[in-house]
Amino acid sequence: DVKVTQSSRYLVKRTGEKVFLECVQDMDHENMFWYRQDPGLGLRLIYFSYDVKMKEKGDIPEGYSVSREKKERFSLILESASTNQTSMYLCASSPLAPYNEQFFGPGTRLTVL
Amino acid sequence: AQRVTQPEKLLSVFKGAPVELKCNYSYSGSPELFWYVQYSRQRLQLLLRHISRESIKGFTADLNKGETSFHLKKPFAQEEDSAMYYCALFNNAGNMLTFGGGTRLMVKP
Numbered sequence: 001d002v003k004v005t006q007s008s009r010y011l012v013k014r015t016g017e018k019v020f021l022e023c024v025q026d027m028d029h030e031n032m033f034w035y036r037q038d039p040g041l042g043l044r045l046i047y048f049s050y051d052v053k054m055k056e057k058g059d060i061p062e063g064y065s066v067s068r069e070k071k072e073r074f075s076l077i078l079e080s081a082s083t084n085q086t087s088m089y090l091c092a093s094s095p096l097a098p099y100n101e102q103f104f105g106p107g108t109r110l111t112v113l
Numbered sequence: 114a115q116r117v118t119q120p121e122k123l124l125s126v127f128k129g130a131p132v133e134l135k136c137n138y139s140y141s142g143s144p145e146l147f148w149y150v151q152y153s154r155q156r157l158q159l160l161l162r163h164i165s166r167e168s169i170k171g172f173t174a175d176l177n178k179g180e181t182s183f184h185l186k187k188p189f190a191q192e193e194d195s196a197m198y199y200c201a202l203f204n205n206a207g208n209m210l211t212f213g214g215g216t217r218l219m220v221k222p
Contacts, residue, residue: 031208035212039215040122040214040215041214042117042119042199042212042213042214042215043157043199043210043212044212045209045210045211048208048209050208056209058209059211090157092157097207098203098206098207098208099145099162099164099203099207100207101147101159101162102159102210103158104156104157104158105156106156107156
Protein backbone atom coordinates (compact mmCIF):
# COMPACT_ATOMS: atom_id res chain seq x y z
CA ASP A 1 0.00 0.00 0.00
CA VAL A 2 1.55 3.25 -1.17
CA LYS A 3 2.03 5.80 1.52
CA VAL A 4 2.70 9.43 0.82
CA THR A 5 2.94 11.53 3.94
CA GLN A 6 3.15 15.27 4.38
CA SER A 7 4.72 16.89 7.41
CA SER A 8 1.77 19.05 8.46
CA ARG A 9 -1.99 19.03 7.87
CA TYR A 10 -2.39 22.68 8.80
CA LEU A 11 0.14 25.48 8.83
CA VAL A 12 -0.23 29.18 9.61
CA LYS A 13 2.59 31.53 8.67
CA ARG A 14 3.13 35.25 8.39
CA THR A 15 3.90 37.22 5.25
CA GLY A 16 7.61 37.16 4.50
CA GLU A 17 8.38 33.98 6.44
CA LYS A 18 10.28 31.13 4.85
CA VAL A 19 8.10 28.02 4.74
CA PHE A 20 9.10 24.40 4.27
CA LEU A 21 6.61 21.71 3.27
CA GLU A 22 7.91 18.18 3.46
CA CYS A 23 6.73 15.09 1.61
CA VAL A 24 7.90 11.50 2.05
CA GLN A 25 6.94 8.41 0.05
CA ASP A 26 7.77 4.83 0.94
CA MET A 27 7.31 3.07 -2.42
CA ASP A 28 10.66 3.84 -4.05
CA HIS A 29 8.96 5.99 -6.70
CA GLU A 30 11.18 7.99 -9.00
CA ASN A 31 8.70 10.79 -9.70
CA MET A 32 7.48 13.24 -7.09
CA PHE A 33 5.21 16.23 -7.56
CA TRP A 34 3.98 19.31 -5.76
CA TYR A 35 0.57 20.78 -6.63
CA ARG A 36 -1.59 23.49 -5.20
CA GLN A 37 -5.32 22.94 -5.09
CA ASP A 38 -7.66 25.93 -5.28
CA PRO A 39 -11.46 25.95 -5.71
CA GLY A 40 -12.44 26.34 -9.34
CA LEU A 41 -8.84 26.08 -10.51
CA GLY A 42 -8.33 22.40 -9.74
CA LEU A 43 -4.78 21.20 -9.19
CA ARG A 44 -1.91 23.14 -10.68
CA LEU A 45 1.58 21.68 -10.87
CA ILE A 46 4.25 23.73 -9.12
CA TYR A 47 7.33 21.51 -9.57
CA PHE A 48 8.14 17.90 -10.16
CA SER A 49 11.23 15.75 -9.80
CA TYR A 50 12.09 12.54 -11.63
CA ASP A 51 15.27 11.76 -9.71
CA VAL A 52 17.40 12.86 -6.80
CA LYS A 53 18.63 16.44 -7.28
CA MET A 54 16.60 16.75 -10.51
CA LYS A 55 13.68 19.13 -10.81
CA GLU A 56 11.42 20.52 -13.50
CA LYS A 57 9.18 23.57 -13.36
CA GLY A 58 5.48 23.01 -13.59
CA ASP A 59 2.83 25.52 -14.54
CA ILE A 60 3.17 27.90 -11.57
CA PRO A 61 6.73 27.78 -10.16
CA GLU A 62 7.03 31.49 -9.32
CA GLY A 63 7.58 32.10 -5.65
CA TYR A 64 8.48 28.47 -4.96
CA SER A 65 11.55 26.29 -4.98
CA VAL A 66 12.08 22.59 -4.30
CA SER A 67 14.70 20.25 -2.96
CA ARG A 68 15.20 16.53 -3.47
CA GLU A 69 18.27 15.29 -1.68
CA LYS A 70 16.94 11.77 -1.11
CA LYS A 71 14.74 9.66 -3.33
CA GLU A 72 11.94 9.36 -0.79
CA ARG A 73 11.76 13.03 0.21
CA PHE A 74 10.64 16.08 -1.76
CA SER A 75 10.48 19.48 -0.13
CA LEU A 76 8.62 22.58 -1.27
CA ILE A 77 10.02 25.90 -0.13
CA LEU A 78 8.32 29.25 -0.08
CA GLU A 79 11.24 31.67 0.20
CA SER A 80 9.09 34.61 1.33
CA ALA A 81 5.49 33.63 1.90
CA SER A 82 2.76 35.89 0.56
CA THR A 83 -0.98 35.92 1.16
CA ASN A 84 -1.69 34.71 -2.37
CA GLN A 85 0.13 31.49 -1.49
CA THR A 86 -2.62 30.58 0.96
CA SER A 87 -3.83 27.27 -0.44
CA MET A 88 -4.00 23.50 -0.08
CA TYR A 89 -0.72 21.89 -1.13
CA LEU A 90 -0.70 18.30 -2.36
CA CYS A 91 2.30 16.08 -2.84
CA ALA A 92 2.20 13.04 -5.12
CA SER A 93 4.52 10.29 -6.31
CA SER A 94 4.55 7.81 -9.18
CA PRO A 95 6.83 5.26 -10.79
CA LEU A 96 9.07 6.47 -13.61
CA ALA A 97 7.33 4.72 -16.52
CA PRO A 98 4.96 7.01 -18.45
CA TYR A 99 1.25 7.37 -17.76
CA ASN A 100 1.42 5.84 -14.33
CA GLU A 101 -1.06 6.53 -11.56
CA GLN A 102 -0.03 9.28 -9.18
CA PHE A 103 -0.45 8.61 -5.45
CA PHE A 104 -1.33 11.61 -3.35
CA GLY A 105 -0.60 12.70 0.18
CA PRO A 106 -3.29 14.04 2.52
CA GLY A 107 -2.45 17.67 1.80
CA THR A 108 -1.21 20.64 3.81
CA ARG A 109 -3.52 23.59 4.21
CA LEU A 110 -1.29 26.65 4.41
CA THR A 111 -2.61 30.00 5.55
CA VAL A 112 -0.39 33.05 5.14
CA LEU A 113 -1.48 36.01 7.23
CA ALA B 114 -0.68 24.13 -24.85
CA GLN B 115 -2.76 21.38 -23.31
CA ARG B 116 -5.87 22.28 -21.40
CA VAL B 117 -8.63 20.43 -19.53
CA THR B 118 -12.02 22.02 -19.00
CA GLN B 119 -14.75 20.82 -16.65
CA PRO B 120 -17.62 23.20 -17.34
CA GLU B 121 -19.67 22.39 -14.24
CA LYS B 122 -18.36 23.35 -10.81
CA LEU B 123 -21.30 21.66 -9.11
CA LEU B 124 -23.61 18.89 -10.20
CA SER B 125 -26.52 17.88 -7.99
CA VAL B 126 -28.64 14.79 -8.70
CA PHE B 127 -31.00 12.52 -6.82
CA LYS B 128 -30.06 8.99 -5.85
CA GLY B 129 -30.79 6.60 -8.68
CA ALA B 130 -30.59 9.26 -11.38
CA PRO B 131 -28.03 9.06 -14.20
CA VAL B 132 -24.88 11.13 -13.87
CA GLU B 133 -22.60 12.65 -16.49
CA LEU B 134 -19.62 14.74 -15.49
CA LYS B 135 -18.26 16.59 -18.48
CA CYS B 136 -14.61 16.89 -19.44
CA ASN B 137 -13.22 18.52 -22.58
CA TYR B 138 -9.58 18.73 -23.48
CA SER B 139 -7.30 20.43 -25.97
CA TYR B 140 -4.12 18.58 -26.93
CA SER B 141 -2.06 18.19 -30.06
CA GLY B 142 -0.97 14.59 -29.56
CA SER B 143 -2.71 11.33 -28.74
CA PRO B 144 -4.38 11.95 -25.36
CA GLU B 145 -4.10 9.79 -22.28
CA LEU B 146 -6.86 10.77 -19.88
CA PHE B 147 -7.76 9.96 -16.32
CA TRP B 148 -10.46 10.65 -13.76
CA TYR B 149 -9.39 11.25 -10.16
CA VAL B 150 -11.80 11.47 -7.22
CA GLN B 151 -11.59 13.00 -3.76
CA TYR B 152 -14.15 11.88 -1.20
CA SER B 153 -14.77 13.99 1.87
CA ARG B 154 -11.75 13.94 4.21
CA GLN B 155 -9.89 11.48 1.98
CA ARG B 156 -6.95 11.75 -0.37
CA LEU B 157 -7.22 12.35 -4.05
CA GLN B 158 -7.14 8.96 -5.77
CA LEU B 159 -7.37 7.50 -9.23
CA LEU B 160 -10.87 6.47 -10.28
CA LEU B 161 -10.27 5.24 -13.80
CA ARG B 162 -8.02 5.65 -16.78
CA HIS B 163 -8.83 5.74 -20.47
CA ILE B 164 -6.06 3.32 -21.39
CA SER B 165 -7.56 0.54 -19.25
CA ARG B 166 -11.10 0.75 -20.70
CA GLU B 167 -12.39 -0.21 -17.27
CA SER B 168 -15.52 0.39 -15.23
CA ILE B 169 -14.91 1.32 -11.60
CA LYS B 170 -17.72 1.65 -9.03
CA GLY B 171 -20.15 1.65 -11.95
CA PHE B 172 -18.47 4.62 -13.64
CA THR B 173 -17.30 4.56 -17.25
CA ALA B 174 -15.66 7.15 -19.46
CA ASP B 175 -15.35 7.10 -23.22
CA LEU B 176 -12.80 9.06 -25.16
CA ASN B 177 -14.39 10.95 -28.06
CA LYS B 178 -11.56 12.34 -30.15
CA GLY B 179 -13.93 14.10 -32.53
CA GLU B 180 -15.49 16.10 -29.71
CA THR B 181 -12.28 16.10 -27.64
CA SER B 182 -14.24 14.88 -24.64
CA PHE B 183 -13.84 12.29 -21.89
CA HIS B 184 -17.10 12.48 -19.98
CA LEU B 185 -17.61 10.36 -16.87
CA LYS B 186 -20.93 8.52 -16.65
CA LYS B 187 -22.85 6.36 -14.25
CA PRO B 188 -26.37 5.10 -14.93
CA PHE B 189 -27.62 5.17 -11.31
CA ALA B 190 -25.99 7.54 -8.84
CA GLN B 191 -25.49 6.50 -5.22
CA GLU B 192 -25.10 8.78 -2.20
CA GLU B 193 -21.58 7.49 -1.66
CA ASP B 194 -20.63 8.89 -5.09
CA SER B 195 -20.76 12.39 -3.64
CA ALA B 196 -17.23 13.74 -4.06
CA MET B 197 -15.00 16.07 -6.00
CA TYR B 198 -14.09 14.72 -9.45
CA TYR B 199 -11.12 15.85 -11.53
CA CYS B 200 -10.40 15.04 -15.14
CA ALA B 201 -6.67 14.92 -15.99
CA LEU B 202 -4.55 14.71 -19.14
CA PHE B 203 -0.96 13.49 -19.45
CA ASN B 204 1.61 15.42 -21.48
CA ASN B 205 3.55 13.86 -24.37
CA ALA B 206 6.28 12.50 -22.15
CA GLY B 207 3.67 10.89 -19.92
CA ASN B 208 5.06 12.32 -16.73
CA MET B 209 3.06 15.48 -16.05
CA LEU B 210 -0.67 15.72 -15.53
CA THR B 211 -2.84 18.71 -16.37
CA PHE B 212 -5.99 18.79 -14.23
CA GLY B 213 -9.34 20.35 -14.89
CA GLY B 214 -10.97 22.68 -12.39
CA GLY B 215 -13.02 19.88 -10.84
CA THR B 216 -16.72 19.15 -10.46
CA ARG B 217 -18.36 18.62 -7.12
CA LEU B 218 -21.00 15.90 -7.37
CA MET B 219 -23.74 15.89 -4.77
CA VAL B 220 -26.11 12.94 -4.73
CA LYS B 221 -29.22 13.68 -2.72
CA PRO B 222 -31.29 10.95 -1.01
